[in-house]
Amino acid sequence: MKKSSIWKNKYLLIGLFMTGLCLLLGILGLFWTPYEPTKISAAERFVGPSLKHLFGTDNFGRDIFSRVMKGLSATIVIGTSVVLFSATMGILLGALTGYFGGIVDEIVMRITDALNGFPSILLALVLISIFGNGKQNVILALGLVFIPSYVRIVRSEFIRLRDADFIKRARLMGVSKVRILFVHILPNIFSVFWVSVMIGFNNAILAESGMSYLGIGVQPPDASLGKMLSDAQGYLQRAPWFALSSGLTIVWLVLGFALLSEGVQRMNNN
């Protein structure tokens, strides 16, 4: 691919910019925020956006920009962990079932069908109510819920490639099965796989925000974008910047990843 075509790929560029900014703020938020994100202050309740408080302050006088940063870190950590977990499981299961087929394939696919039958948030809620609250459990629950989508994609790619000429030849040369699976086939499905990872990351972010919004997930006083959005609801008229800052951040992040995945797809097609 020529260098000039990357600069022409606006989706990729805008997507990279939007997600890059969020990632930067989120990673920075792990170590430093302009103000202590849980510091309450009676004197500074509902202060509108200004240079001092970029996104204003909330009902407890906490700096919303600092909280958005902290919320972003939490979201990114959860999103990344969920994708890592579910994509790894997805590759393993998809590779094995796709390449070998047979009875194991049938069983795994029927289980993923069953998992797909539930709305993902609902399933995550059930798992949370079994495991209990907390960040790790949110990751585990969402991770499990998102496995089927990866399994399907990986499996269909493996089925497509398992009888390709270059694989047949490798088999004839006596290459081990593990090597065929992960060295010969896997790199060839990455173009499709990356797109689904991006989309999966987006879904994980939205699911996490949704769960925090419903009061499960990240727990107060820790900041979370979804929880901030639900807290802001009562103050829509009094302090609109409260809802807007957390809501628009979610939009920004999700839109950024959507553009990025579109960009990656276009890059692959060229």
Added chain:
Amino acid sequence: MKKKLFSLLLTALLSMAVLSGCGSDGTGESSESNPSKESVESTQASTGTEVVEKTMYGGKVVVGIQQDIDSLDPHKATAAGTKEILFNIFEGLVKTDKNGDLMNAIASDYSVSEDGLVYTFTLREGVKFHNGNVVTAEDVKYSLDRVSGLLDGTPLISALSVITNVEIIDTKTVQVTVGSANTELIYSFAAAIIPAGSGEDENASPIGTGPFSYVSYTPQVGIVVKKNAEYWQEGLPYLDEVNFKIVNSAETALMELQGETIQIYAYLTDSQAEVLKDKFQILAAPSANVQALFLNNADPLLSDVRVRQAICYAMDKDTANLFVSGGNSVLISSAMLPALTSYYADLNDAYGTGAEVEKAKALLKEAGYPNGIDLEITVPSNYEFHMQTADVLVEQFKAAGINAKINPVEWNTWLTDVYNGRKYQTTLCAITSDGTPGYLMNRFQSDSKKNFVNFASAKYDEVYKKAAAAMDPTEKANYYKELQKIMSDEAGTAFIMVPPITVAVSPKLGGYTFYPIYVQDMSTIYYK
């Protein structure tokens, strides 16, 4: 390409809308509120020109209530939300007035024997049931027999199970004998008087003597009552009809209020009151709820009195009050409601209402925790008020080296694990009183079933027994004050505040009266 970009943006925005749509709050109604606000302002201006505020009879009012009714039988209803409505339909021999004192209702007079064991009630002349019959001594005997269990062996109101005999002296006099003396027992005679033999029918067609009579009840919709024209209190009630409408969420209530489909709603949050303040009269009064950070005295960490005191010192109640109730709560340091003025001991100076970080740190150091402690605060997460308070406390505790963590739980989990199971370290919630001074003192006796904080003080138990038996009001009050002092010295629990009840009342209405108990009196409400 542009189309695609647009559709992507749209998808992102839609997912946002789905997220914020879950609560069904805000956005929808905020756009509507502007025009209606104007119209109300103009009507307010026109009423303002009539300087004379005259009391008018008649009219209908719709009152929003939070939950369905558990029973229309006044002796079987247990939920506070039911009792607040039945207060308008039923009356006892005596009833609580707006100051929390007793007034005579069906009884025009009563006397208690020297030893506190015999109560003699004289019935008021001409009090009529809603079915037109005059209240007789038989009705009173039947009702008291029914609640005390003399009728069929199961007492319906446990406080009155001490009644051993109800005797009709003459048509206007009833004598009640009890097994043990307790000066607060007279409050329990507010139990409803119902027609003799009507017990089984009360749930289907409740008949009482109150200012309003029952019209209809539809489950999950509400209950309608109409004026009792023959009510014994002259001039009451004003309204012809009151409709108690069940409103299933606070957000719906807000919309109904703004659409003026309900005229009175009593459980506003601070932020809702803020939204409604231009259109409604916002009235607030202290509730009968005592909010506290309840400390499990049996917890290994909290069994040390110095740690408990440190927690009390570290708390900044002033700020908590400001943040969660807009400064409208009454700060407390004991379980007694400040409204019960003669029994209340103001102990707010003991640990201060602001944070005294140095004292807290010193106590923790003395107790062997120079680096601070870890604390878990369990909160029933359905109560936004408590959740917000916990948020504030966690932040305040940091300064004193108390590293607190919030553990939000469901209401049912809270009931089983915390309240009944006593498996918790600290919990932030509220307990509610029936208006009698002993009610919230009783539970801290070491062997009480309701003592979920595991408070154990032999001195407290001893003084409580004296308080219950004391006949002289001053003596009794002194005992109660002593109990509060013991509790405070031991820092048995970190009491915070009595939050207000905030009520929105249509500007056309007047006469809303607050009670120190959980009731809504409709008889005094009128159209201006």
